[in-house]
Amino acid sequence: MDLNRQKLLEAYEMMKTIREFEDRVHVEFATGEISGFVHLYAGEEASAAGVCLQLDDRDKIASTHRGHGHCIAKGVEVKGMMAEIYGKQIGTCRGKGGSMHIADLDKGMMGANGIVGGGPPLICGAGLAAKTLGTGGVAVAFVGDGGSNQGTTLESLNLATIWNLPCIFVVENNGYAETTPSKWSVSLSGNAVDRAAGFGMPGVVLDGHDFFAVYETAGEAVDRARNGGGPTLIECKLNRYYGHFEGDTQTYRGPDEVKKVREAKDCLALFSEKVTRDGTISGADLQEIDDRVMQLIEDSVVEAKAAPKPPAADLLTDVYVSY
Amino acid sequence: MDLNRQKLLEAYEMMKTIREFEDRVHVEFATGEISGFVHLYAGEEASAAGVCLQLDDRDKIASTHRGHGHCIAKGVEVKGMMAEIYGKQIGTCRGKGGSMHIADLDKGMMGANGIVGGGPPLICGAGLAAKTLGTGGVAVAFVGDGGSNQGTTLESLNLATIWNLPCIFVVENNGYAETTPSKWSVSLSGNAVDRAAGFGMPGVVLDGHDFFAVYETAGEAVDRARNGGGPTLIECKLNRYYGHFEGDTQTYRGPDEVKKVREAKDCLALFSEKVTRDGTISGADLQEIDDRVMQLIEDSVVEAKAAPKPPAADLLTDVYVSY
Amino acid sequence: MARTITFKEAIHEALDQEMARDETVIMMGEDIVGGLHADGEDDAWGGVLGITKGLYAKYGDRLLDTPISESAFIGAAVGAATCGLRPVAELMFIDFMGVCFDQIFNQAAKFRYMFGGKAETPVVIRTMVGAGFRAAAQHSQGLYPVFTHIPGLKVVLPSTPYDAKGLLIQSIRDNDPVIFCEHKLLYSIEGDVPEESYAIPFGEANFVREGDDVTVVALGGMVHVAGEAAEKLAGDGIQCEIIDPRTTSPLDEDSIIESVEKTGRLVVVDESSPRCGMAADIASLVATQAFDSLKGPIQNVTPPHTPVPFCDELEDLYIPDAAQVETAVRRVAAGG
Amino acid sequence: MARTITFKEAIHEALDQEMARDETVIMMGEDIVGGLHADGEDDAWGGVLGITKGLYAKYGDRLLDTPISESAFIGAAVGAATCGLRPVAELMFIDFMGVCFDQIFNQAAKFRYMFGGKAETPVVIRTMVGAGFRAAAQHSQGLYPVFTHIPGLKVVLPSTPYDAKGLLIQSIRDNDPVIFCEHKLLYSIEGDVPEESYAIPFGEANFVREGDDVTVVALGGMVHVAGEAAEKLAGDGIQCEIIDPRTTSPLDEDSIIESVEKTGRLVVVDESSPRCGMAADIASLVATQAFDSLKGPIQNVTPPHTPVPFCDELEDLYIPDAAQVETAVRRVAAGG
Numbered sequence A, B: 001m002d003l004n005r006q007k008l009l010e011a012y013e014m015m016k017t018i019r020e021f022e023d024r025v026h027v028e029f030a031t032g033e034i035s036g037f038v039h040l041y042a043g044e045e046a047s048a049a050g051v052c053l054q055l056d057d058r059d060k061i062a063s064t065h066r067g068h069g070h071c072i073a074k075g076v077e078v079k080g081m082m083a084e085i086y087g088k089q090i091g092t093c094r095g096k097g098g099s100m101h102i103a104d105l106d107k108g109m110m111g112a113n114g115i116v117g118g119g120p121p122l123i124c125g126a127g128l129a130a131k132t133l134g135t136g137g138v139a140v141a142f143v144g145d146g147g148s149n150q151g152t153t154l155e156s157l158n159l160a161t162i163w164n165l166p167c168i169f170v171v172e173n174n175g176y177a178e179t180t181p182s183k184w185s186v187s188l189s190g191n192a193v194d195r196a197a198g199f200g201m202p203g204v205v206l207d208g209h210d211f212f213a214v215y216e217t218a219g220e221a222v223d224r225a226r227n228g229g230g231p232t233l234i235e236c237k238l239n240r241y242y243g244h245f246e247g248d249t250q251t252y253r254g255p256d257e258v259k260k261v262r263e264a265k266d267c268l269a270l271f272s273e274k275v276t277r278d279g280t281i282s283g284a285d286l287q288e289i290d291d292r293v294m295q296l297i298e299d300s301v302v303e304a305k306a307a308p309k310p311p312a313a314d315l316l317t318d319v320y321v322s323y
Numbered sequence C, D: 001m002a003r004t005i006t007f008k009e010a011i012h013e014a015l016d017q018e019m020a021r022d023e024t025v026i027m028m029g030e031d032i033v034g035g036l037h038a039d040g041e042d043d044a045w046g047g048v049l050g051i052t053k054g055l056y057a058k059y060g061d062r063l064l065d066t067p068i069s070e071s072a073f074i075g076a077a078v079g080a081a082t083c084g085l086r087p088v089a090e091l092m093f094i095d096f097m098g099v100c101f102d103q104i105f106n107q108a109a110k111f112r113y114m115f116g117g118k119a120e121t122p123v124v125i126r127t128m129v130g131a132g133f134r135a136a137a138q139h140s141q142g143l144y145p146v147f148t149h150i151p152g153l154k155v156v157l158p159s160t161p162y163d164a165k166g167l168l169i170q171s172i173r174d175n176d177p178v179i180f181c182e183h184k185l186l187y188s189i190e191g192d193v194p195e196e197s198y199a200i201p202f203g204e205a206n207f208v209r210e211g212d213d214v215t216v217v218a219l220g221g222m223v224h225v226a227g228e229a230a231e232k233l234a235g236d237g238i239q240c241e242i243i244d245p246r247t248t249s250p251l252d253e254d255s256i257i258e259s260v261e262k263t264g265r266l267v268v269v270d271e272s273s274p275r276c277g278m279a280a281d282i283a284s285l286v287a288t289q290a291f292d293s294l295k296g297p298i299q300n301v302t303p304p305h306t307p308v309p310f311c312d313e314l315e316d317l318y319i320p321d322a323a324q325v326e327t328a329v330r331r332v333a334a335g336g
């Protein structure tokens, strides 16, 4: 793996930024100042980071309702995101999209999505565009275990195979779709990866708390896709730390379920331990990142709160390019 | 196999009826007297017959745009069907459905379907009803190779597994969806059966020209379903003798493709040969059936042609039970 | 005996009473039990807003959680309806119709006609509609005009707890496919609702308020907005007759026409998108069937032809409000 | 240089010229090449009716056959449109929207708004609409009112070869998602069409016939039906002004209103279902915006609120005909 010190620090900062962003939104949501449906990605950071660190500017991703982590990992500006969640004019989408619709096409981030299974067809299109235009780009659809049962997702697997698209489907299996456990809803096995073969593509399942595992597997899939080898399905087994959305009391989960996962399987802790153990990176290096991240998140909240809402005229703008 | 003489004769008559029905519709269509889109099932008879002879009155099937064979195999009245294709009032659907929408719920035939992939979800419902009401019934969705790529079909596989439904999905892989070859469109392998495992169900592939193979496999699947063992996917590899629809010149097929299949793989010829070879059934027995079938089809055409069209008032009736 | 309960409770009660009355009524949807196959509490959610909570304890397997496969499970509800059950399927938000519409509009809606009158498909699809939840463009749409457009479907849009209960019971007993639209902002409103079971027939509008000056046809959440405006206008001597059609298909055309014959003036207030929407539908009805009674132009009060924005302030501007209704009524009252 | 060609040829020519002009134009759909991966002739079909036949020879891989997975490939067209291509996807029949509508109405239509103006989605969905093919309930629908209802979509409904070519070229060059509806009964009609490339702007109605007595707004195939009626009526001294909006979204409201201001009478003729349909939409427009010009009730001529029947005779009764238009025009001409 091509993980030099620089890249490791980058990975840590990315995951830490996601974590702090989500933890802070969790806190701020509780004050009542944030509206709408907000789904937090905390706990799943290694997946977004491991995949997106293998991507570059040519590459595209499509996300889900739980999109903040993917956005940050693909380079969307944190302050714009926070402001968007607050519905402000300086938000990534001028306050018109909100948490479930953050997108930044210039960054290759094709949008969070309010529709489960909305992303995979779009990613087939992104892959097709890359192939047709010869950009060398690849396209990644993130989808949940719940989303892996949506017909749009299943069709996309087949389409990517038969069109030989440079696409990667990352199933983030966090054990639940809302309250519904994936061990039941996904073919009774809980293994979305088992479907890959039937759709003619390689499938890899891995521990999604392990940044290194994700990074390595994603790298192989990206290489294959870039070299005309077609699509791959990667299933990351991982956990979400918060409820399905903010406000969820999570009584469907086992009593200590989240606590145990946080203790044993925290992707940031596992990462820190590993990189500091062998001495590549010191605790102080990480602390420096932590401080910077905390400041960024703090600033983003302060700026978001202070920013103006979009003007009334914005209600009517940007429905069409021209009409 | 529980195939006594009686059952064998029944199987032959069923397949022969389908064949003659389709051959005759082909001829009549060319005269211009039949309107609309007509998709003929000739060549695929062993699939419908082999499956439906394992079913009884409790059981339901859902069909496709290529529905005549399934209808006949599930006991829908031939004369009503022919009249329906002619758009007559005495037709199975009073002339309002036509070839693509023949249904007879009393016979457990839930409809041909103009929408590729329309049937499998409905069959999940039929299976659920059987399970909930404790009828002991099973439900079978026939779907083409093309239809096996429709999201509705793929979702249904998963649903049937996780709800443990008494459902059977029969993929009739006749090599093409319109002009598109299944060896390309179905995961590049042409094997829909490979998807069964990923959806947690047994999958069996077989020669769909071979009535005995279909009958035996369907019997096992029906037993499993009736006994609470859940769904099965069966892929029948077979061929269609006519074009996608009447009027198709089929230049996308290899020059002698159909001719060769007719010679080597005709399900009726294979069946006749086998049952007469061991002496269970004589050529005269079959001839008697042939004659009866020819007469039935002839009568059905004569009656259909002579029958009145539905009255104008029928345009407005039966939109709702009450409104 | 009537008590005051919420719209949400009224829906729960209708489901409960019908499941108790008729064993063939079953329910299915994402997380309508919620937690069933997981390690924590069963029946943890009872649907995303808790509406079905408690029913699993009573009816067990007659409630089915589903995967996120709307085509398959809505289609299963449709198929089961032709095989002796009366399924009530929950499409969490009507905005999700795009992944399952075929099973509704090409299958359920058309069986009876295509099959020459030989099918009945008593399926109900309960679904959340409307804006105001800050849920943005993909979770806030009306979309009932799309279903109203389809021959073979019935479309219900209750505005009060009383109507919600009676219309849902009718929906379940009805032998045609019904789209039952629950406006998410109405769940918490309260109203008098009899404990006993009752059904409200389809196609019978509710005269929410009688008045001689202006007919105001308002739908769903807009009934309350219109009521607010009417209250204000009454102070100025303008008497609105507020008609709530309650079902958009069938539509109680006679009541609307009769009222316009009396008042000569029409305002239609609806929260769905304006083009080919409910307001246009009703305005057209009157312009074709009761034109001679009209004393002046019809006024439609609807959102603009835009998606629903996220930000609170913009969303509030998007949704028609009492002030807009008031202005429209004053305009028609002054004209003609 | 104009020649007489068919509607079908006009569409083929528009596709050909745009593919030649702009390398980012690609096409995808079921069997639009047809036979490509099989053992016989490549390009055997060129789409189910042969419209795209011959384009594969010229443009090769820029035409993609697809599996029967409308969500995936229509969605792929949408996604590709945000990544620098201008895909023209073929949804064989508009009736199949039910298996892929989400990618059209929640994705393509809403990106620009949801993303704060930072997206362009120049995708065209070509699709066959309308009755008359004896294709029964699931292959004969209009359904363009459903797309017209959705903010963010543009909807095109050409009635002549000339318009088909010019509007399809505009659709491909347009930067918003466009639903391009081809009425299946029009494919064989002929008309003068320039060889060179030209684009007809959206939202500009065509005055098919000028007249002072009655405004007849007619759409798609109904333009010809209205023309037939108008011919007959002219003999009796009733002069119809026939307006073909050509695009239902945007709709050329001004032209319709201007004409009604002149004639004072309106008949709307449309083949889509009546409830929340195009006729209602246009009647409502006039009843709200040009009421004072109206001398009498508006008349809508549409099919009944039923699915499309199979049998020829019933289908012919279903589709509005010239006699019905004539009756409607006579009625409005006599009234007021």
Ligand SMILES: Cc1ncc(C[n+]2csc(CCOP(=O)(O)OP(=O)(O)O)c2C)c(N)n1
Pocket (backbone or CB within 6 Å): A039, A064, A065, A066, A114, A115, A116, A117, A143, A144, A145, A146, A147, A148, A174, A176, A177, A178, A244, C030, C068, C070, C092, C096, C099
């Ligand atoms: C088509 C559709 N159906 C249902 C929903 C409601 N919904 C939103 S998120 C969600 C669960 C998604 O689960 P999963 O895909 O596992 O993602 P996770 O929330 O676990 O990240 C559901 C049912 C939706 N948004 N879209």
Ligand SMILES: Cc1ncc(C[n+]2csc(CCOP(=O)(O)OP(=O)(O)O)c2C)c(N)n1
Pocket (backbone or CB within 6 Å): B039, B064, B065, B066, B114, B115, B116, B117, B143, B144, B145, B146, B147, B148, B174, B176, B177, B178, B244, D030, D068, D070, D092, D096, D099
């Ligand atoms: C949703 C949908 N998409 C496309 C079509 C058009 N169509 C009708 S039949 C057909 C091919 C079906 O192929 P297959 O499933 O293999 O069945 P076969 O015709 O070979 O029996 C297509 C594309 C349709 N009817 N419905």
Ligand SMILES: [Mg+2]
Pocket (backbone or CB within 6 Å): A144, A145, A146, A172, A173, A174, A175, A176, A177, A178
């Ligand atoms: Mg999940």
Ligand SMILES: [Mg+2]
Pocket (backbone or CB within 6 Å): B144, B145, B146, B172, B173, B174, B175, B176, B177, B178
């Ligand atoms: Mg096939």
